[in-house]
Amino acid sequence: MLQYSRDNMAELLRAHDINPTHQRIEIAYALFSRQEHLSADQVMTIVNDRHAETSKATVYNTLNLFLEKGLIREVIVDPSKVFYDPNTGPHHHLYEVDSGQLTDIDADDVRIEGLPALPKGMETVGIDLIVRVKRTA
Amino acid sequence: MLQYSRDNMAELLRAHDINPTHQRIEIAYALFSRQEHLSADQVMTIVNDRHAETSKATVYNTLNLFLEKGLIREVIVDPSKVFYDPNTGPHHHLYEVDSGQLTDIDADDVRIEGLPALPKGMETVGIDLIVRVKRTA
DNA sequence: TCTAGGATTTGGACTCTGTCTAACTCCCGG
DNA sequence: CCGGGAGTTAGACAGAGTCCAAATCCTAGA
Numbered sequence: 001m002l003q004y005s006r007d008n009m010a011e012l013l014r015a016h017d018i019n020p021t022h023q024r025i026e027i028a029y030a031l032f033s034r035q036e037h038l039s040a041d042q043v044m045t046i047v048n049d050r051h052a053e054t055s056k057a058t059v060y061n062t063l064n065l066f067l068e069k070g071l072i073r074e075v076i077v078d079p080s081k082v083f084y085d086p087n088t089g090p091h092h093h094l095y096e097v098d099s100g101q102l103t104d105i106d107a108d109d110v111r112i113e114g115l116p117a118l119p120k121g122m123e124t125v126g127i128d129l130i131v132r133v134k135r136t137a
Numbered sequence: 138m139l140q141y142s143r144d145n146m147a148e149l150l151r152a153h154d155i156n157p158t159h160q161r162i163e164i165a166y167a168l169f170s171r172q173e174h175l176s177a178d179q180v181m182t183i184v185n186d187r188h189a190e191t192s193k194a195t196v197y198n199t200l201n202l203f204l205e206k207g208l209i210r211e212v213i214v215d216p217s218k219v220f221y222d223p224n225t226g227p228h229h230h231l232y233e234v235d236s237g238q239l240t241d242i243d244a245d246d247v248r249i250e251g252l253p254a255l256p257k258g259m260e261t262v263g264i265d266l267i268v269r270v271k272r273t274a
Numbered sequence: 275t276c277t278a279g280g281a282t283t284t285g286g287a288c289t290c291t292g293t294c295t296a297a298c299t300c301c302c303g304g
Numbered sequence: 305c306c307g308g309g310a311g312t313t314a315g316a317c318a319g320a321g322t323c324c325a326a327a328t329c330c331t332a333g334a
Contacts, residue, residue, distance in 0.1 A: 109251035125269040132262040192284045
């Protein structure tokens with residue numbers, strides 16, 4: 001997908017079993033066109049900046065729907081700082097504590113070894129690795 | 138420290154540059170005597186169960202103070218599910234999504250390799266690795 | 275022992291995210 | 305054109321955590 005358009009988004013949504021409504025397309029477009037980590041609040045601001053008028057409830061409904069369907073990923077860096085990440089490929093995160101800046105760490109080079117076997121009847125949902133950094137004093 | 142007593146706690150606090158008041162001792166004792174991950178709310182319940190009467194504000198103040206001073210560690214598994222962990226040694230966490238159960242993963246065997254060099258003027262505050270699991274369907 | 279002052283605690287109001295609900299709108303198949 | 309299910313909405317609500325000004329608790333010095 002070279003260029004992100006609203007038409008692309010509709011396809012993408014359908015491919016993930018999501019009925020592409022106006023609001024959903026706008027929200028998907030907001031996330032995917034910028035390849036950034038956005039908070040629910042930021043999504044709402046962006047989507048409503050043009051004219052679309054999407055309610056808070058819909059933003060939350062939609063983000064949770066996208067999560068369920070595996071379209072986006074949730075990054076929890078702080079209670080009350082949850083980001084939604086359009087990049088679902090394997091990668092980790094670097095969190096700059098003071099500024100709140102969140103950047104990706106490509107997972108290709110990172111190896112996590114020696115994790116113990118899971119208890120019987122359990123399966124991994126996801127592995128979240130967050131490196132917290134700050135500016136040296 | 139073989140046995141956790143309130144006297145021990147006072148020492149521990151002083152060793153971390155914290156003025157050991159009644160409330161702080163009770164809160165430290167709650168966390169360290171059970172070696173468990175507790176939420177702020179659980180701490181409050183435990184501390185007030187005997188008689189101590191400690192206010193919500195104090196519980197939060199104190200937990201944050203302990204955090205700053207490196208006495209305890211914060212584990213954020215979910216927005217609105219923050220745990221405080223008296224174990225500050227190197228270890229990771231296993232989070233059972235459905236039950237909310239949080240258990241330690243000893244870090245001795247776990248190796249995380251290939252993390253990129255930090256940007257200049259940055260230092261690592263901490264590395265949080267959370268493995269999310271669920272019961273297989 | 276008494277006292278002043280800084281440190282700590284407190285209740286309660288407040289904020290911030292996110293959820294819930296019941297009504298409303300949209301859109302599609304017949 | 306109509307009926308009905310899916311989706312959206314405003315606004316009330318909930319829970320976690322913060323803030324603030326007042327009250328309380330030490331403790332060092334007189």
